[in-house]
Amino acid sequence: MPKGVYLRRAGRFAWLAFAGALLATPVYAQKRTATPQKAVQQQPAALTIPSDPDDAFVALREAARKNDADRAAAISATLVDYPIPSYVEYFRIKSQMFDSSGQPLIDTPDAEISAFLQRYQGEAIADRMRNDWLLVLGKKRDWANFDVQYPQFVLKDDTQVECYALLSRALKGQNVAADARAMLVDPRYYGDGCVDLISYMAQSQQIQRGDVAFQARQALEQNYTTLAGKIAAALPDARVDGDSLATVVKMARNDPSQAAAYMGTISGNLSRDEQGAAWGVIGQFAAKKLMPEAAGYYRRQMDLGGNQWLSDESQEWRVRAALRQGDWKQVRQSIESMRPELRAKDPAWTYWYARALKADGRGSDAQQQFQSIAGQFNFYGQLASEELGNRITIPTRTTVSDAEAMAMRSRAGFTRAKKFYDLNLRFEGNREWNWELRGMNDRDLLAAAEYARKIELLDRTVNTSDRTKAEHDFTQRFPMPYRDIMQRATDDVGLDMAWAYGLIRQESRFIMNARSSAGAHGLMQVMPATAKYVARKIGMTDFSPSMMGDPNINIMLGTNYMSMVLTDLDSSWTLASAGYNAGPGRPKAWRTSLSRPVEGAIFAETIPFTETRNYVKNVLSNATYYAALMSGRPQSLKDRLGMVAPSAVTTTSLP
Incomplete structure (x- = not known):
């Protein structure tokens, strides 16, 4: 030191x-010290090294991931002529920088x-x-x-x-x-460095007690209790705004109504700002549970002020709670009160702010807001464009030559990336690929995307082409592989092929061997139990899970399941997209809390699960562009979203 x-x-x-x-x-x-366990790791049996260089390289990567320095050194010594020497050396050195716990x-x-x-x-x-x-x-x-x-x-x-x-x-x-x-x-991303920073700033009085308590409370909101304790230790008495607010957070996560009742007994012990922060937390968890009381809790928070002590998540759910209730005044006020960086980060808040202005009769101001995002090729950019009276169309296509595309083959980063993809090491492959894209102009990006398409890396085709600013090729952004198979499968069950492709683009980015941590497999990321269920329902008696690597089988079972979910959810693409991701029972349950029919966009924005919320928006945005590509005609995302009506039915027979 x-x-x-x-x-x-x-x-x-x-x-x-x-x-x-x-x-x-x-x-x-x-300090690294020798231990009896280390000696055990050094026994010859533990240092068995694969004879195939590629297998040995993958084993080296795993040793580095576990920070097993001895095994990494032994394996790297056998890879003296490996074609990616920088990574052999990196994995060897990295394993000497951290202990087994990281x-x-x-x-x-x-x-x-x-x-x-x-x-x-x-x-x-x-x-x-x-x-x-x-x-x-x-x-x-x-x-x-x-x-x-x-x-x-x-x-x-x-x-x-x-x-x-x-x-x-x-x-x-x-x-x-x-x-x-x-x-x-x-x-989620703090780690020890951020705890040390907060502690030092508190010690040196660069931040005040309220700042530390807010950071600890943010950690508690996300259920990082150990982290919250470490942050709170920077306070003189190691408490988070007193134990009362910590209790409110923990209570609100399980039962917001109980937390609201508890506030009635302790509010006299809290400052005005602390009361506002507490009601914001209660509002957040009530909104995530789709409780109609959420908007009321947030109104109490806004009356008290203290907005600076609301986490980003609480600020976002304040808008969503108001959207669910149809309270456009509170939507506007909530967005105006947002942290400026948070408001600017997501076009959702520009769109909903414009809608709130429009509801308030401020049409000219609303149009300016819509225009500021209408050029974006995303869910809210599309909706804003429609609010301006436009339909969704495909921009003029810029094409690149085969020579331009194949010139990308000589770039060292792409060469390394392809080697990693061949080894199914997508993390390293994506890092090398994306590093090579830095500083490229639109035409170079389109050439790189076309090169990726030629070597059958469609996820890189999509992600690379998505980066262009002024020149575009939407056949790259929205590819349609296996179209004959898809056409046959969707025709057989009467399914919209644009929706099916929109879902695949979001699910797997067309990586045929994609596997999720939960076990979903292939293009359509069908879970094993779901695949068995669908196979049985359609009379496929010889099904085995190994068949899911066949695009014919994967697409057939996936599209059949999409059709089943769509039928089960009143033929609503919004509900069925949510059901495909989260299970059909969940959107049914989410509907029961509605007091009136709502726009599909409002339903999508207020889905409690972040992954499913983003998934639904992306799938339907994708599907709208696919429909425009396939038909050659302008499309409407708003029509595709439709309306979602309340329902008392919560049961489903589907997995």
Whole structure:
């Protein structure tokens, strides 16, 4: 630890107490020591190395993932001529930087790391190594090296590294509170670096008690109780706005009505801001449960103020609760009260704000808002365009030559990516592919997308073509592989082929061997139990799960299931898309809380599950473009969304 830097202002900010607390924390960087367990790992049986180089490389990657330094070293020694030497070296070194639980080690091979970064300067793997090293340097408090390396970190997509960067600045006497507040909005990504930053800012009085309590409460809202405790420890009495608000959060997660009743007994002990924050939390969890009382809880919050102590999620659900109730005034007020960066991040809030202005008779102001997003090729861009009187059409196609596409073959990043895809290592493949796309103009992006199509990487075709700004090729963005099979399958069950393709684009991005963590398989990501159910229903007596790798079988079973779900859910594409993702029983249950028919867009925006909410919007947006491509005629997303009516029926026979 560079002691002189760390203790420079010791008298003023009680450094010794803070440093002592950090050193006592079990997540502090540990010295690697020999253990009996380590000796067991070094036995010959544990170091069996696959004879095939590709298999050995995959085994090396797994050893690095587990931070098994001995096994990584042994395997890498056999891969001296492997075609991707940078990754062989990276996996070997990375396994020496962290222990088996993922915590940084003090005695990392800094000289080797530095040499690696120089050797592979400019490549994706160098940025990945620099990301890892910055985590180690931050945890070690080696700010001299950290401050040299951080400006060279290109992607800057690691929240914990950003926290260490702010901590380094703060230790030099800079006030970083505003930057920290703007960054610390999602506890999922905090890690130890962000806890250390919050603790230091509290110790040095750059932030106040309310800031710390808010950060701890955000963690509690997402059920990260251990993280919340670590953050709260920065407070003098290690409590989150007193135990009362912590109790409100925990209670609201299970029973918002009970939490609301509890507020009646403790509100006299809370400040006005604290009361507002509590009602915001209660409103959030009530809204997620689709309780009609949610909008009322949020109205109490807005009457009290304290908006600065609402998490982003609470602010978003405040809008959704008002949408469900049809309260356009509260929709407008909720969006106007949003954190500006949050409001600007998602076109949803621009669209719903415009709708609220329109409902208030402010048509000219609404049109300006619609126009600001109508050019975007996404769900809310499409809806905004329709509000301006347009139908959904396909932009003029820009084509590239075969020569332009095949010229991409010589790019080193794409060569490495293809090797990784051949090994089914999609994480590394995508990282190399996306790194190579940096700085490309539209025509280069279209050429890269076409190259991906030629080598049958349709997910890369879609994702690459999606990046263009002014020149477009929607045959790349919305490909239609296996069209003969799809045409036959959808005709057999009377299904809209545009919807089926829209669903596949969202489910698997046309990766035939795609598998989800839950076991869903293939193009249409059909779960094994669902596949068996559908096969039995259509009289397929010889079905076995291994058949799901066949596109004929995958598409046949997937489209049959889509048809079953659509029939079960009143032929609503909105409900059926939600049912395909979350199970048909859930959208049925979500309908029961409606007090009146609502637009499909409102139903989609207020789906409680984030994954399903985004899924429905993307599937129906995709389907609208597919329909325009197939028919050559303008389309309407609003018509496709339709209306969703209340229903008392919650049962279903479908899996």
